[in-house]
Amino acid sequence: MDTRTFGFFSLLLITTLVNAEDPYHFFEWKVTYGTMSPLGVPQQVILINNEFPGPVINCTSNNNIVVNVFNNLDEPFLLTWNGVQHRKNSWVDGTPGTMCPIQPGTNFTYKFQVKDQIGSYYYFPTTALHKAAGGIGIIQVHSRPLIPVPFDNPADEFAVVVGDWFKKGHKSMKNLLDSGKSIGRPDGLHINGKSAQVGAPVEPSWTFEAGKTYRFRFCNTGMRTSVNFRFQDHDMKLVELEGSHLMQNDYMSMDLHTGQCMSVLVTADQPPKDYYLVVSSRFTKQPLTTVATIRYKGSNSPALPELPPPPPENTAGIAWSINQFRSYRWNLTASAARPNPQGSYHYGQINITRTIKLVNSRSYVDGKLRFAFNGVSHSDPKTPLKLLEYFGVADKEFKYDSIPDEPPPDVEKNVKIAPNVLNATYRNFVEIIFENRENTIQSYHLDGYSFFAVAIEPGRWAPEKRKNYNLEDAVSRHNVAVFPGCWAAVMLTLDNAGMWSLRSEMWERFYLGQQLYISVLSPERSLRDEYSLPETTQLCGIVANLPKPQGYV
Ligand SMILES: *[C@@H]1O[C@H](CO)[C@@H](O)[C@H](O)[C@H]1NC(C)=O
Ligand SMILES: *[C@@H]1O[C@H](CO)[C@@H](O)[C@H](O)[C@H]1NC(C)=O
Ligand SMILES: *[C@@H]1O[C@H](CO)[C@@H](O)[C@H](O)[C@H]1NC(C)=O
Ligand SMILES: *[C@@H]1O[C@H](CO)[C@@H](O)[C@H](O)[C@H]1NC(C)=O
Ligand SMILES: *[C@@H]1O[C@H](CO)[C@@H](O)[C@H](O)[C@H]1NC(C)=O
Numbered sequence: 001m002d003t004r005t006f007g008f009f010s011l012l013l014i015t016t017l018v019n020a021e022d023p024y025h026f027f028e029w030k031v032t033y034g035t036m037s038p039l040g041v042p043q044q045v046i047l048i049n050n051e052f053p054g055p056v057i058n059c060t061s062n063n064n065i066v067v068n069v070f071n072n073l074d075e076p077f078l079l080t081w082n083g084v085q086h087r088k089n090s091w092v093d094g095t096p097g098t099m100c101p102i103q104p105g106t107n108f109t110y111k112f113q114v115k116d117q118i119g120s121y122y123y124f125p126t127t128a129l130h131k132a133a134g135g136i137g138i139i140q141v142h143s144r145p146l147i148p149v150p151f152d153n154p155a156d157e158f159a160v161v162v163g164d165w166f167k168k169g170h171k172s173m174k175n176l177l178d179s180g181k182s183i184g185r186p187d188g189l190h191i192n193g194k195s196a197q198v199g200a201p202v203e204p205s206w207t208f209e210a211g212k213t214y215r216f217r218f219c220n221t222g223m224r225t226s227v228n229f230r231f232q233d234h235d236m237k238l239v240e241l242e243g244s245h246l247m248q249n250d251y252m253s254m255d256l257h258t259g260q261c262m263s264v265l266v267t268a269d270q271p272p273k274d275y276y277l278v279v280s281s282r283f284t285k286q287p288l289t290t291v292a293t294i295r296y297k298g299s300n301s302p303a304l305p306e307l308p309p310p311p312p313e314n315t316a317g318i319a320w321s322i323n324q325f326r327s328y329r330w331n332l333t334a335s336a337a338r339p340n341p342q343g344s345y346h347y348g349q350i351n352i353t354r355t356i357k358l359v360n361s362r363s364y365v366d367g368k369l370r371f372a373f374n375g376v377s378h379s380d381p382k383t384p385l386k387l388l389e390y391f392g393v394a395d396k397e398f399k400y401d402s403i404p405d406e407p408p409p410d411v412e413k414n415v416k417i418a419p420n421v422l423n424a425t426y427r428n429f430v431e432i433i434f435e436n437r438e439n440t441i442q443s444y445h446l447d448g449y450s451f452f453a454v455a456i457e458p459g460r461w462a463p464e465k466r467k468n469y470n471l472e473d474a475v476s477r478h479n480v481a482v483f484p485g486c487w488a489a490v491m492l493t494l495d496n497a498g499m500w501s502l503r504s505e506m507w508e509r510f511y512l513g514q515q516l517y518i519s520v521l522s523p524e525r526s527l528r529d530e531y532s533l534p535e536t537t538q539l540c541g542i543v544a545n546l547p548k549p550q551g552y553v
Pocket of ligand 3: 149150151246248332
């Protein structure tokens with residue numbers, strides 16, 4: 001054990017002795033339809049406690065979070081906690097493979113712990129196409145008081161949801177997908193549910209005091225579009241990415257792909273007036289741009305109309321974005337909660353026990369658009385996978401290992417629609433390769449884990465490419481973007497037992513099958529490794545009337 005790891009454990013021990021139980025945060029959320037104008041035109045949105053974005057969950061590592069969700073929509077509903085690992089507890093993951101949806105007019109209480117995590121995450125709905133309508137908000141996890149953070153306390157912190165938006169409405173978008181068509185292109189971008197154009201009179205979204213430094217936590221919660229964000233006349237210091245403190249670098253603009261989150265520090269070191277935050281689309285045929293205003297306290301001079309330029313598009317823009325990805329390095333000396341202090345801290349020295357290579361595809365099955373991994377396009381069985389497995393009736397609705405670890409030669413041919421579940425071995429150290437042979441950018445996410453994003457490169461992956469991996473200070477995160485014609489490699493230890501969603505964060509792709517579940521079972525059926533089915537879990541499908549199995553001990 002080196003000193004860093006030792007420091008972490010001794011602090012852990014102290015706080016464990018002082019606090020018999022970690023603090024709780026209770027929330028009661030009413031999910032309703034409402035009317036808002038994310039693109040300046042009133043439309044139906046999904047609100048949480050009358051807000052979009054929904055309430056910020058502001059907490060500290062190891063806190064217990066209890067969210068009682070009342071579904072007042074006309075359809076079943078679920079929320080997932082994107083990037084929050086809730087270890088041993090995929091029971092509350094909120095994906096269709098882990099939970100029965102909350103029926104209209106009923107409520108369900110999610111309970112989970114943000115164990116050994118810090119950073120910026122978000123929640124969103126996984127049912128139907130609700131994500132296109134809202135129900136989204138930021139989760140910010142602070143370091144515990146005794147753990148030093150590698151930057152001074154900011155004067156304030158601001159949670160910022162950004163993303164693309166459609167005017168069609170989630171029901172007609174779902175109908176399009178159900179009939180085998182694409183949802184098409186978004187109509188605009190929003191910043192915290194608002195969009196503004198340069199020169200339009202708007203209330204400032206944030207206020208700066210000269211000389212102070214602010215933390216912005218950005219998450220791209222959109223349906224499909226990568227964005228770039230930048231501030232007029234202010235650099236950004238990138239300090240945190242999806243739960244890892246980084247080597248701090250200054251940037252003039254940041255790419256943020258669908259499903260990604262990051263924190264930047266911005267110092268109010270410019271003449272006091274208004275400034276724009278600019279968010280623009282990346283790699284889209286028709287560029288989209290929106291702005292929000294920052295006002296220095298006491299200023300009444302409007303922001304100048306000249307916006308900082310976006311990074312290049314096309315091939316040069318892809319190279320630019322890959323370079324930016326490569327500039328992200330984990331700060332190995334910054335103390336923080338680590339995803340797995342014992343093992344994967346020195347992830348470069350662990351032998352790989354399994355390589356799962358996933359090739360994405362877009363094709364038509366019986367004339368309908370489908371997206372797949374290795375030739376299988378996922379469909380949810382009637383009963384959530386996790387419950388089928390726990391009740392011992394998995395074989396009634398799905399088969400394990402429906403795809404091979406090595407993709408078939410023509411992934412887009414003969415695509416099969418079926419539940420897609422990989423059977424993994426608990427505590428294996430695995431490598432997952434995402435190979436994107438399509439000409440559009442992809443974005444992938446795994447629930448329940450952080451992984452080390454060790455490489456993104458153009459071309460096809462081959463075992464000898466491993467020599468190009470960053471085996472020292474790759475960032476431990478939960479999302480990786482895969483650029484057109486490129487591959488990405490991630491590594492992780494499968495030490496969190498449960499049924500975990502691995503998915504495209506581009507929501508049309510998710511909805512039409514580009515997702516799978518990794519079943520990680522501890523052979524011991526022990527409470528040390530996984531919680532038993534919580535008493536309050538709602539049952540549905542074929543397990544609704546089965547006797548409950550003996551819990552883990
Ligand atoms: C969020 O939580 C942190 C840590 O507990 C606290 O310092 C901060 O004041 C909280 N922010 C808000 C807006 O409640
Ligand atoms: C529903 O809400 C009520 C009132 O807060 C609470 O007592 C009950 O436990 C909740 N039910 C579920 C399934 O969470
Ligand atoms: C890394 O973290 C250490 C410890 O908190 C801090 O002193 C240092 O400035 C950080 N390095 C960079 C480059 O951000
Ligand atoms: C990793 O694999 C190498 C070569 O197969 C072997 O010599 C080494 O002992 C293994 N290391 C561990 C930690 O298992
Ligand atoms: C899945 O893996 C577990 C643990 O290795 C094993 O016990 C089980 O038999 C496997 N199931 C199938 C269907 O392969």
